Amino acid sequence: MQEIIQYLFSGVTTGAIYAVIAVGLSMLYSSTELINFAHGEFVMLGAMAIVTLWVHMSLPLPVAFVGAVAVGCCMGLLFERFAIRTAGNPQPIVLVIITVGASIFLRGVAMIVWGKDPFSVPSFSSHESIEIAGAALLPQSIWIVAAAVILAGGIHFFFKKTLTGKAMVACAVNKKAAWLSGIPSERMGVLAFAMSTGSGAIAGVFIAPITMSSYDMGTMLVLKGFCAAMIGGLGSLWGAFAGGILLGVLESLGAGLISSGSKDAIAFILLLLILYICPGGLFSAKEAKRF
């Protein structure tokens, strides 16, 4: 019992990270119909930025956090401006390969800037771990889950309550109609890009203390993020969030109860099951299958 609770704690923690990554991917997909394979590299950039700004330059944590997110947003904007927008409107697979090229490029840049060695980052607060029913709950876990919930809540608020957010939803529903009714749909796409890569960087900042950060950490994270987004239903915010938590918990339970080698397989088996049984995802509307 105690073990199960321990697995649940660590599952929810990694799940929250997957959730943040999946939310970023899903948001970008619903606004621009683009699957960004370079998203994992923005997560990596966030983690590396916190290494430099907080650990090496010892800036105060909030400043370092804002800096890391700004790095993510700016790189996202550059990527959108110089790669995606220049490409125009080719076939989806060509765009996918451009994002793959970008991910290799960013990984190469990170390898030169930060080197090949992994970095470790201390926990954000130096409190002792809390014991609940015999299982240890790390303070970093609380940080991560709180951040994920606040982020998803913030995005939810943004989409439902602000004019810009509503305009973005309108673009996601029908770009041309939104444009006709006076919404600058191009600019909304750019904003979605910056928000998506920024949220990727946030995921990176929070994952840094619970894992080793290195230039090649992004690939597996983005694939897990895809699984989570697909499980929840591509294009749905809370679906992606729930998909991430579910994936994290199942992975943790699988790693603990079956074998640690099976951990990575669980995500993909779950992905295939979802695709075969309900391709629209668990939590999305029926018309989710777009093309």
Add this chain to the structure above:
Amino acid sequence: MDDNKKKTLVENIAFLVMILFCGIWIKNTYYLQIMTFIGINTLLALGLNMLMGYAGQVSLGHAAFYGIGAYTTAILSGTYGMSPWLALVCAVACAVFIALVVGLPTLKLSGYYLGMGTLGFGMIVNILFREWSTVTGGSSGFVGIPMLTAGSISFMSGRNYFFLVWMVVLVAILLCRRILSSRMGRALRSIHDGENASLAVGVNTHFLKLQIFMFSAALGAIAGFLYAHFVMFISPESFGFMVSVKMVTMVVIGGMASVWGALLGASVLTLLPEVLHGFAEYEMIIFGMILMLVMIFMPQGLTRGLLDIYLHSRKKRGKYSARNPSSPD
């Protein structure tokens, strides 16, 4: 014999002459090795091109079939001492069977969902290679794959293996062209242009997609077989997600829906890393940059892009000479 057939025949003969010329002329073992890898990658790209370029079905997990081919032959001939040629038959049969089982549900998906489904399949197969260590050797790899022999000919030397691989490529190209110019090929193209429309005129699209998926799996398995007996050591990294992505990139960079495009894409993506080795740590940056630039400025692939540039420059020159019909010498 009509013009089209004549053109194809000329192309094939030119290709055969090229192979013979390269095989006899190149003495350097390193170059022969690179050329052999290009041949293996061409097989992969050809198979995937049939699926992606003609039938319009994206697969992000094709390295799985490559790996299944390699590991089947490695296990059967290495561990159980079976004849490699018999192992080849088993490898192809195994890949085709798995393609059938996986393809049945997966090919009902479309677009990104199909991409993600095949990606998931590829990852699961790769994890299997890594974790089933009693059979596959795990992440440290599989050692002890025997070399190929046929009667008294040994395929130990670089030159013999070069010829073996490129003869297989030639046969595969001929086979692909036969399929494409048949009724099946036309039906495939109709799926690419509009699945519902081709359903409406009586094409059994699901079965056809499944057939072509199995065909490309078979080509992948043959490539895996050739790879395994060439390097004689395989590890899961050679068949991972990035390899699947590389295969897709070969097809798209070469130019989809073109047999020669597959050859060009495979050559470019095999040679590029070798050339970039000289840049040491800047290798990844340059590789990523080239990938992005080619796709941004030549979304139709290199075959089409270079042809366009050539035609454009000829048109320009034509205009120039038309404007100055009698330029004084």
